[in-house]
Amino acid sequence: LARMWRGMAECHQAQKQIMLEASQHTLLPWVPAGVSPESHQRATSKLEAELVNWQTTFSNWAEAQRAYVRSLLGWVLNCLRLQSESSFTLPNSPHRLGAPPIVTITARWAAMFDELSEAPAVSQLRNFSVNVRDLYDQQCEDLKQRRRSDQVVRNLEAKLQMTNLLLDQIESGALPESGGAAAEQELAIETFQKQLEDEKATQRDLTERSAETAVSVVCTGLTSVVDAVSEFAAKSAEGYGELEKVCEKMRQMAGGRSNGQS
Numbered sequence: 001l002a003r004m005w006r007g008m009a010e011c012h013q014a015q016k017q018i019m020l021e022a023s024q025h026t027l028l029p030w031v032p033a034g035v036s037p038e039s040h041q042r043a044t045s046k047l048e049a050e051l052v053n054w055q056t057t058f059s060n061w062a063e064a065q066r067a068y069v070r071s072l073l074g075w076v077l078n079c080l081r082l083q084s085e086s087s088f089t090l091p092n093s094p095h096r097l098g099a100p101p102i103v104t105i106t107a108r109w110a111a112m113f114d115e116l117s118e119a120p121a122v123s124q125l126r127n128f129s130v131n132v133r134d135l136y137d138q139q140c141e142d143l144k145q146r147r148r149s150d151q152v153v154r155n156l157e158a159k160l161q162m163t164n165l166l167l168d169q170i171e172s173g174a175l176p177e178s179g180g181a182a183a184e185q186e187l188a189i190e191t192f193q194k195q196l197e198d199e200k201a202t203q204r205d206l207t208e209r210s211a212e213t214a215v216s217v218v219c220t221g222l223t224s225v226v227d228a229v230s231e232f233a234a235k236s237a238e239g240y241g242e243l244e245k246v247c248e249k250m251r252q253m254a255g256g257r258s259n260g261q262s
Contacts, residue, residue, distance in 0.1 A: 001240050002237065002240035002241055002243070002244050005233055005236040005237035005240055006237045006241075008233040008236070008237070009230065009233040009234045009236070009237045011233075012226060012229055012230035012233050012234075013230055013234075015226045015230070016223075016226050016227055016230045019219070019222060019223045019226055020223075022219065037139065037142065037143045037146055037210075038143070040139055040210070040214070041136060041139050041140065041143065044132060044135055044136045044139055044214070045136055047132050047218075048129055048132045048133050048136060051125055051128055051129035051132060052129050054125055055122055055125035055126055055129060058118065058121065058122060058125065059118060059122045062118035063118075065113065066113040066114075069106070069109050069110045069113050070110055070113075072106055072109075072110075073106040073107060073109070073110045076102055076103055076106050077103070080100065080103065101250035101251075101253070104246065104250060105243070105246060105247055105250060108242075108243055108246050109243055112239040112240075112242070112243060115239070116232075116235055116236060116239055118232060120228045120231065120232070121225070121228040121229050121231070121232045123228070124221075124224045124225045124227075124228040124229075125225055125228075127221070127224070128221035128222070128224065128225050131217050131220075131221055132217060132218075132221065134217075135213065135214060135217045138210075138213065139210060139214075142206060142209075142210050145206060146203065146206060146207075149199055149202060149203050149206070150203075152199050153196065153199050153200065153203075156192050156195055156196045156199065157196065159188075159192050160189060160192040160193065160196065163185055163188045163189050163192060164189060166185050167182060167185040167186065167189065170182045170185065
């Protein structure tokens with residue numbers, strides 16, 4: 001377990017460094033061609049589900065480990081006919097009371113888990129999932145706005161096509177020229193083209209803004225989560241390192257007593 005947590009701590013530290021370096025650069029939102037807003041929504045929804053699952057499983061795993069060690073300590077104490085787990089108070093040095101090494105080791109192990117809190121990491125995961133949910137809701141609103149805008153674009157394109165057709169018919173003589181009809185159609189074409197350009201510019205701005213928001217939410221949330229999980233892993237590695245020292249000390253003491261008896 002000590003080796004595992006040292007490895008986990010190193011892994012999360014590397015992730016933390018990567019996120020730190022990435023945050024120091026301007027991240028330009030990239031929207032791949034052909035990717036629909038619906039695809040973004042599905043990806044965001046899936047990310048939220050994964051974060052909620054991560055939060056739940058991480059919290060349950062930490063609590064299960066804590067409960068396991070407490071149960072193990074209680075079982076050891078019951079086997080030795082010591083105080084029950086519910087009334088047991090960890091002495092500063094259990095071995096000084098003549099308790100077997102297993103009591104000292106399990107007591108220190110339980111104390112380590114009492115001092116180790118997964119709450120900061122769970123809190124960051126919860127905050128990240130909430131922000132991703134807000135992002136999903138915003139994407140839903142953006143999609144509604146995009147659909148309204150698409151309808152406006154289609155209407156303008158239809159009007160522009162019809163007006164160009166009328167102008168062609170007037171210029172070809174198929175329709176009579178009366179009262180500056182050609183000039184009127186040319187003005188209408190210019191107006192529709194300007195409206196169409198403005199609407200498409202609005203669509204581009206909406207797409208870029210949505211992408212920027214998504215990048216910000218994911219990068220900020222992931223950085224906070226990696227930082228919190230990295231801290232948890234580092235403290236776990238430190239705690240198990242101290243527990244290793246206790247085990248080694250108990251081993252040396254047992255060896256000393258054996259040599260003395262011989």
